[in-house]
Amino acid sequence: MNTASSSKGLVHNVRRHWPLYVMAIPGIVFFIIFKFIPMGGSIIAFQEYSVFKGMLESTWVGFKHFEILFKSPDFYRIFTNTLILGFLKIAIVFPVPIALALFLNEVRLALLKKTIQTALYIPHFLSWVIIAGIAFDVFSLSGMFNTIRDWFGMEPILLMQQEESFRWIYVLTGIWRDAGWGTIVYLAAISSIDAQVYEAAVIDGASRFKQMLHITLPLLIPTILVLFLLDLGNFMELGFDHVYNLLTPMTYSVGDIIDTYVFRTGIQEARYSFATAVGLFQAIIGFILVLIFNRISKKVSGGGLW
Known part of the structure; x- marks a missing residue:
């Protein structure tokens, strides 16, 4: 019941203030494309990444690169x-x-x-x-x-x-x-x-x-x-x-x-x-x-x- 009322409230709010939500779209898209999606690339920190193999086939090396950094x-x-x-x-x-x-x-x-x-x-x-x-x-x-x-x-x-x-x-x-x-x-x-x-x-x-x-x-x-x-x-x-x-x-x-x-x-x-x-x-x-x-x-x- 609470979930349904919350959804109705959100829909009503969007309909009432739709120009503000439209104005927010470019900012949201920017963060999704340039901030959230690239976070998936953080996985290569735990791989021996090769541009030819890509993220899916590169060798997994765990915390090797972190150890190299800390021991440098x-x-x-x-x-x-x-x-x-x-x-x-x-x-x-x-x-x-x-x-x-x-x-x-x-x-x-x-x-x-x-x-x-x-x-x-x-x-x-x-x-x-x-x-x-x-x-x-x-x-x-x-x-x-x-x-x-x-x-x-x-x-x-x-x-x-x-x-x-x-x-x-x-x-x-x-x-x-x-x-x-x-x-x-x-x-x-x-x-x-x-x-x-x-x-x-x-x-x-x-x-x-x-x-x-x-x-x-x-x-x-x-x-x-x-x-x-x-x-x-x-x-x-x-x-x-x-x-x-x-x-x-x-x-x-x-x-x-x-x-x-x-x-x-x-x-x-x-x-x-x-x-x-x-x-x-x-x-x-x-x-x-x-x-x-x-x-x-x-x-x-x-x-x-x-």
Whole structure:
């Protein structure tokens, strides 16, 4: 009986809101084709995959490729680099769009606000090849960085070739390219806040800063938690293009991550099973992190993804 009533309710809901369901179809099709169907290919992580034999006839080898990964002399280094860069991305890059959205919301001149937003959005549409090229140019011997150092009588340095600088350059380029784009969701969430809440705060004598701190930010927390959980799911996926284009032979010790390692040892050498095994390992770590922090989120704030 309950099942029948639920089915009727679903049919009624679809008939009533059919334009929304139609709009959702392209997104659903995208995830089915490019996300769910390819998951079936994960089976080759447990095979000695051959493009000539296919998945059905390739030899089954169990956890061989996982053992190769964990026993590799480079595993500790690439795993540590991945964790460090992932932590920096979550701890430093993630909060920047939140701060930008809060401050942009306080800009009252519409023209000025749109100008700032446009300037912040533009880098997102540049490829990492271009972003890395700009970074190499800025930090070259004749670039802006060393020109400024020369004004103060300091010796020029090749910052892009120094191990201690690579991770911070990774963070700064990530902020420059994506922080502005990340404000879109937060600004949309802020625009949905009831204006009467701010009016009541003004009557109580709250300043603009206190309104931002005690009204806007707390009401943004559910959105922040959802996006944080989604970012945690990609904790091990730092962006191959981003890291690969910034790497130099002298920064491999601190910048070589799982994705770049797989590209060199898996894709370029046609070791597809090994590359899939590493990708599956990354996905499992991300899945575990999402489960843990989703449970914490539900206990702390009653929110979460499910």
